[in-house]
Amino acid sequence: MPPKPFQIKVPDVEFERLHQKLDATTFPDELGSAGWDMGVPLSEIKRLAAYWRSGFDWRKQEAKLNTQFKQFTVSVSVEGYEDLELHYLHHISETPGAIPLLFIHGWPGSFIEATKIIPLLTRGDGNNPAFNVIAPSLPNFGFSSLVKKRGFGLNQYAEAIHNLMSTLGYEEYVIQGGDWGSFIARIMAQRYPTYTKAIHLNFIPMRFPMPWQNPLFFLQNLLPIPFSPARKAYLGSVLTYLTKGGGYMLQQSTRPQTLGYALHDSPVALLAWIYDKLHSWTDGYPWTDDEILTWVSIYLFSAAGPAASVRIYYETSEDGTLQECMSKPAPPGVKVGVAQFKEELMRYPLSWTSLLGNVVRATEYPQGGHFAAWEAPDLLVGDLKEFFGKSGQAYGVIEGKDGFD
DSSP: OOOEEOOOOOOHHHHHHHHHHHHTOOOOOOOTTOTTTTSSOHHHHHHHHHHHHHTOOHHHHHHHHHHHSOEEEEEEOOTTSOOEEEEEEEEOOSSTTOEEEEEEOOSSOOGGGGGGTHHHHHOOOSSSOOEEEEEEOOTTSTTSOOOOSSOOOHHHHHHHHHHHHHHTTOSSEEEEEOTHHHHHHHHHHHHOTTTEEEEEESOOOOOOOOTTTOHHHHHHHTSSSSOOHHHHHHHHHHHHIIIIIOHHHHHHHHOHHHHHHHHHHOHHHHHHHHHHHHHHTSSSOOOOHHHHHHHHHHHHTOSSOGGGGGHHHHHHHHSSHHHHHHHSOOOTTSEEEEEEETTOSSOOOGGGGGGGSEEEEEEEESSOOSOHHHHOHHHHHHHHHHHHSTTSTTTTSSTTOSSOO
């Protein structure tokens, strides 16, 4: 079936249910002067819950998304599963030679992350390439289908998104990804290297190199002790995440169903779970209440329900593809670009990016955090345009589509 135009239209009954639950919410106590050390402060959640109930205008945000962005749904197949209905944004540049760019979000993000970069990417000029941007809601996220069968891991996400691109007529394309989008991009490069011509990543988790895997690299990068202050800071960010920042991941990787009851039934639990990450994973980004509640509402009103979104952690842990993805480089024919931002969850020395594959561009930015497309859209887009521009390392990777007239 061909793609169908799509408009977000949350039923009124969903608002009634939300308001009833917010009215019935009781709040726990809080230790004095707790700040953010133990999680989202009580005052923040009370304020946001009150605004969600009596001030936040979802219909206004819904109308903005519907009028400013071109949305569609289309059915795609995934081997072993029922066909999925994928929701996606699709913006075609006025530049005839625009580069097809697939933007893949992660958790707790959504297609909304692409909305700041689409206007910048689709515009080109004599010095900067233009892109056709495709930004899907992953299965189990946003307004894409619920997956009803176990075992839907990274390979299946990659297959679904690749089949979306094929359905839209893109025989070759490039990918930009952060969070889960980074992993899915790397899997797509491995599985579909003749289609995936280049990947651009702003999140680059990798396994530490072992001496028996790459002796020379190990000697050059891990044996010199003591480490320099800069290298200590890089490795310290990884250690801090693993010891103090990864509790959510352990829960979602082992008991997603248990957590899912709270996320599905309690709007305040969902708000606290997501807002905690929006706050702690950014570089001091000044979130507005409308931004926070729009992000959370997309999860609350999603087609699959908010509990479904966390299953990606469980499935990828169970089937082993997450560890495999972090240790296996992209094929040599796929060009890799890396943009690392100041407050990313886990940061690595740029010299380590060679472990990702044929890395031809690696840049570090002194600001920005995990949600680069939202926090620092100009920097992310600038890096993409330099990567694919006339003097860039990935110029002309798609024959006949270099982003210029």
